[in-house]
Amino acid sequence: MEPIARVGGRMAPLDRADVDTDQIIPKQFLKRIERTGYGPFLFFDWRADGNFVLDKPEHAGAAVLITGGNFGCGSSREHAPWALRDFGFKAIIAPSFADIFRANCFKTGLLAVTLTERQVRHLMDLASEDPAAQVTVDLEKQEVRGEGFTYKFEVDPFSRDCLLHGLDEIGLVEMHDAEIAAFETHRPSWLPAVK
Amino acid sequence: MPNFRSPPGKAGRTLAQKLWDSHVVRVAPGEPDLLYVDLHLVHEVTSPQAFEGLRLAGRRVRRPDLSLATMDHNVPTQGGVRAADDLSRRQMEVLAENCRREGIPLYQIGSRRQGIVHVIGPELGLTQPGMLIVCGDSHTSTHGAFGALAFGIGTSEVEVVLATQCLPQKRLGDLAVTVTGELPLGVTAKDIVLGLIGKTGISQGQGHLVEYRGPAIEALSMEGRMTVCNMTIEWGAKAGMIAPDDTTFTYLQGRPSAPKGAAWEKALEYWKSLSTDAEAAFDGEIEIDASRLEPHVTWGTNPGQVAPVTGRVPQPLNDTDVRALKYMDLAPGTALADIAVDRVFIGSCTNARIEDLRAAASVIRGKHVHPKVRAMVVPGSMTVKRAAEDEGLDLVFKAAGFEWRNAGCSMCLGMNTDILAPGERCASTSNRNFEGRQGSGGRTHLMSPPMAAAAAVTGHLVDVRELL
Numbered sequence: 001m002e003p004i005a006r007v008g009g010r011m012a013p014l015d016r017a018d019v020d021t022d023q024i025i026p027k028q029f030l031k032r033i034e035r036t037g038y039g040p041f042l043f044f045d046w047r048a049d050g051n052f053v054l055d056k057p058e059h060a061g062a063a064v065l066i067t068g069g070n071f072g073c074g075s076s077r078e079h080a081p082w083a084l085r086d087f088g089f090k091a092i093i094a095p096s097f098a099d100i101f102r103a104n105c106f107k108t109g110l111l112a113v114t115l116t117e118r119q120v121r122h123l124m125d126l127a128s129e130d131p132a133a134q135v136t137v138d139l140e141k142q143e144v145r146g147e148g149f150t151y152k153f154e155v156d157p158f159s160r161d162c163l164l165h166g167l168d169e170i171g172l173v174e175m176h177d178a179e180i181a182a183f184e185t186h187r188p189s190w191l192p193a194v195k
Numbered sequence: 196m197p198n199f200r201s202p203p204g205k206a207g208r209t210l211a212q213k214l215w216d217s218h219v220v221r222v223a224p225g226e227p228d229l230l231y232v233d234l235h236l237v238h239e240v241t242s243p244q245a246f247e248g249l250r251l252a253g254r255r256v257r258r259p260d261l262s263l264a265t266m267d268h269n270v271p272t273q274g275g276v277r278a279a280d281d282l283s284r285r286q287m288e289v290l291a292e293n294c295r296r297e298g299i300p301l302y303q304i305g306s307r308r309q310g311i312v313h314v315i316g317p318e319l320g321l322t323q324p325g326m327l328i329v330c331g332d333s334h335t336s337t338h339g340a341f342g343a344l345a346f347g348i349g350t351s352e353v354e355v356v357l358a359t360q361c362l363p364q365k366r367l368g369d370l371a372v373t374v375t376g377e378l379p380l381g382v383t384a385k386d387i388v389l390g391l392i393g394k395t396g397i398s399q400g401q402g403h404l405v406e407y408r409g410p411a412i413e414a415l416s417m418e419g420r421m422t423v424c425n426m427t428i429e430w431g432a433k434a435g436m437i438a439p440d441d442t443t444f445t446y447l448q449g450r451p452s453a454p455k456g457a458a459w460e461k462a463l464e465y466w467k468s469l470s471t472d473a474e475a476a477f478d479g480e481i482e483i484d485a486s487r488l489e490p491h492v493t494w495g496t497n498p499g500q501v502a503p504v505t506g507r508v509p510q511p512l513n514d515t516d517v518r519a520l521k522y523m524d525l526a527p528g529t530a531l532a533d534i535a536v537d538r539v540f541i542g543s544c545t546n547a548r549i550e551d552l553r554a555a556a557s558v559i560r561g562k563h564v565h566p567k568v569r570a571m572v573v574p575g576s577m578t579v580k581r582a583a584e585d586e587g588l589d590l591v592f593k594a595a596g597f598e599w600r601n602a603g604c605s606m607c608l609g610m611n612t613d614i615l616a617p618g619e620r621c622a623s624t625s626n627r628n629f630e631g632r633q634g635s636g637g638r639t640h641l642m643s644p645p646m647a648a649a650a651a652v653t654g655h656l657v658d659v660r661e662l663l
Binding site for chain 1: 285299354363462514632
């Protein structure tokens with residue numbers, strides 16, 4: 001994975017709470033066997049009316065999605081962060097994220113940043129009132145910056161390290177092969193094997 | 196006995212902590228724990244990119260013997276593989292190729308044991324107390340009903356598990372849900388979990404593992420416990436679990452992959468240690484009184500938008516409610532029992548086990564599906580289907596006018612041709628009523644199997660207790 005230290009650009013405000021992954025990428029687009037190519041189908045049903053926020057010219061090319069709490073709830077489909085990434089988003093800022101979605105974002109190199117309700121509201125209003133406003137999401141310094149504001153955010157230190165250094169998680173786990181092998185010798189004998 | 200790498204806490208441990216500790220391969224400060232996975236369940240939709248990643252990196256599957264694959268998400272439920280669209284068929288072929296190359300056992304479409312991944316694990320006896328089970332599917336929490344630690348993962352994590360049989364995971368908090376009292380007649384495990392989500396909302400569980408406990412949970416069958424644990428993810432928690440007891444052991448004994456003879460005795464001794472210590476503390480506790488529960492139905496577009504069927508569509512409290520009512524085409528104040536349905540779906544990893552089918556059949560016996568309703572039963576596995584046919588349940592459903600299909604996820608998520616048309620309204624035993632979940636523009640009301648069966652024969656949402 002490419003190292004990621006900071007990303008930024010214009011914002012798109014999606015002012016809804018509890019956005020589930022079925023909305024982010026509906027099931028009919030989960031039949032691909034590749035990790036890419038999902039961008040055109042992002043929020044497919046919501047975009048059908050032609051008036052969806054992501055289709056407004058002033059938000060075209062936005063890099064940061066500002067949205068409501070519990071974003072990414074429901075299905076574990078990693079196709080959801082793939083679709084957001086393919087569409088052009090580099091970061092998502094919300095008051096909270098569903099656990100599996102947040103983990104999937106991290107693996108996809110999409111920054112899922114939690115700010116307070118008040119801070120998210122500010123960014124939501126700013127994005128609506130001034131679509132040209134720029135924000136920077138700085139993973140290294142753990143802050144979201146824009147003109148006149150700096151918001152600190154918390155991030156799991158290990159995930160941060162992996163992203164900053166572009167580490168391959170499988171490679172990291174494989175470094176502990178001796179411990180894994182030792183663990184395997186102690187597994188109870190009654191545990192099932194499939195064949 | 197498993198070697199506990201993390202020292203047991205002085206204050207006693209919860210079931211979740213015991214399960215976690217017994218799978219820790221490695222702990223290091225500032226890093227997630229490295230956990231060993233006992234069983235990795237694989238299906239056609241969330242695995243192809245993981246296998247591809249392995250292949251590109253020149254890696255192999257570390258423990259194909261601890262992996263099991265099935266085809267469930269996009270399989271046709273009639274007409275066999277030939278009835279699948281090209282992309283779905285390709286996805287199934289790719290799974291078969293991947294399993295063949297890596298030596299992973301696969302129950303493909305047409306196989307006697309094929310079925311929904313969360314139905315076949317338990318029925319084969321592969322899901323056992325004390326295990327750590329993962330799958331690229333959020334409803335993996337189902338397996339927690341056996342006192343296992345089980346949770347859904349994304350495709351990148353599927354790749355990590357395929358390659359290493361391990362998964363780095365950050366320790367999570369513990370919640371207890373205590374269900375007291377006794378379920379009234381006509382009220383089921385589904386109503387416990389729907390009632391719970393109605394109370395907690397859909398995100399309160401975030402960052403937690405949940406233990407369900409109390410007399411009403413202990414009184415549930417394994418099928419009922421699986422229904423409760425299955426929907427844990429719908430209130431945001433990663434895993435739900437129930438301490439194993441005699442109900443668990445009786446269900447397991449004699450199943451194909453359950454331990455036998457001396458191994459059974461050793462396993463049993465360990466399994467009996469898997470409960471929360473009296474002095475252990477949870478990060479939060481929620482109480483529900485089962486005796487006050489009624490049959491529940493959802494009225495909105497998430498599982499937290501739910502009410503007793505005796506109630507009315509509520510006044511919207513926020514933008515989410517307003518959007519939901521518009522999508523569902525419902526007016527506040529409408530009696531829920533006045534809502535007419537077009538379709539009925541009895542199926543999914545939540546409610547398509549033999550006991551669910553029995554409960555639904557008992558409501559429709561001698562009755563007929565309402566002339567304006569199209570109803571279908573999709574058994575959770577081909578094993579469930581055969582068991583139901585051995586009991587003659589298929590005849591009850593068919594005589595009543597239900598379609599009797601082959602196993603799969605089917606209309607729970609509508610990846611195959613079993614979908615709602617735009618505007619169609621469905622009484623469904625599945626787990627998610629999200630917009631478009633069962634078909635673009637379709638409207639889903641979640642409920643228990645007896646409630647869905649009652650809706651099928653009356654043509655509208657109805658309190659099943661009126662039919663009993």
